[in-house]
Amino acid sequence: MASKVVICVIFIFDLIAFGLAVAAERRRSTGVVKPDQYDERTYCVYNSDISTWYGVGGFLFLLASQALVMAFTRCLCCGSVLKPGGSRVWAIILFFICWVTFLIAEACFLAGAARNAYHTKYRGYFSMHDLSCETLRKGVFAAGAAFTVFTLILNLFYYTCYAKAKQDRGNLLPK
Template sequence: MAGSNAVLAAILLADVLAFALAIAAEQSRPSASLETDARNEWTYCVYRPDAATWLGGAALVLLLVGQAVTAAASRCFCCGAALRPSGTRGCALMLFLSSWLTFIIAEACLLAGLVQSAYHTGYRTVIFEDPPDCETVRRGTFGAGAAFALVTCVLTGTYYRCFSKARVSYQRPEAAIDMSRYS
């Protein structure tokens, strides 16, 4: 029983879009500038509107959707149909574990970037003190998420192919009484 090409296409599309959105989030990281108030008493951080939060969130959700489709299509590897004992089954198991590991790392990177991108400090200091630290997303946070999303895409697609090759539908023998003359 071969795997569905539509399922594989859906998995790869979701993961590739997650990769592209994570790259876009890395490119549109927010920046901050130091401003002073009208009376020159306070300095504060002004953040420009950023799309990184929305792009990173969409990448996070799409990566999750791709992994959910894979888990549903393969019945999460352990709850599904019997698999033919072969090297393909062993390969599918290794790819299953590897894809989940890279998925968790990618989601953690994207989530860290989201939290940093969404958090804008509101520090104010008196003008003659040290200026406030205008925190922004560290360079490479969304990029690391994008890299692991791409690795997850490759591992998940390969896992689904190996799983599909190893899947076997076993026929259970019917309980019956043999009615032939020569039993």
Template sequence: MGEGKGSTLVHLLVIVLSLTAFGFSIAAERRRSTGTLHKDEATNQTYCVYQSDVATGYGVGAFLFLLSSESLLMGVTKCMCLGRPLTPGSNRAWTIIYFVSSWMTYLVASACLIAGAKKNAYHTKYRNMVLADNFSCESLRKGIFVAGAVFTVATMILNVYYYMYFTKATSQTARKTNRTSSTVGMTGHV
């Protein structure tokens, strides 16, 4: 491992897993379920017929790949809490900033992907004829999976920088300053 560079394999795995999650997110957006309104002539009730529900699987898959990427990085860095301490300085500050930022974008991306998959899996069934005028087939709003994809890419970028600064902050040796004399007098004046 080079001085402050980190493992190329970790960088590569984080990027590949995140880009796979991004691809699944885009595929989920393109394959969202939509329903068409039909009327049952025998019972005189309206109902929705939905196409395939593959977007839910893509959304869950995107979440799992994103979770794998985040888990890998947090496992390698020991979530910044355990293992070697970070050397004080600018690398430590950037590590903390990227750590917090990547977790925030990860939580937003995960929420978008899970909520999108859940909402996409929800299908309305029957309605009485009286309420049929205001009846529409429930479907996922456009853009939920796209938001998840955007935050997935943001998480990937922040994770790469987090890992880069983390390895710099853990591979540096702490500089100890030696002060021979104090410039502040500690005696009282009478």
């Protein structure tokens, strides 16, 4: 039987990661071109970097959730033999799919946080209209949020299928 406490903790961690991803998307850094007061150069001035930290927080909560699932299922490959049948097959399929969605979500968090933290410096002698301040593309953290939801759903199904297949493994022992 799947532990309700484990399911709740996984759900809460992934919900926090989702919330941080949405907050990071809404608070992405923006840049404004400003003229230098000492010469004819222009440069970019960026607002708060809080979005980077939201992205890192989402990364860490999603990582903790995945680590928790893998610890309780022993990463599917370690531990006792599972009962043959539909639950074991689904557990194996969901194991691989949840790892794919997890890696995509983490890549979005990591790339978004790194790109959001990158700020351009002086660009040279350009007019203020020719210079654009590079910022994170819209939707990177939103993609991370979407894949966090996919990871949550797949991890919960994987964990319950694993628990169901593990529950009846006693029938495999010789009599």
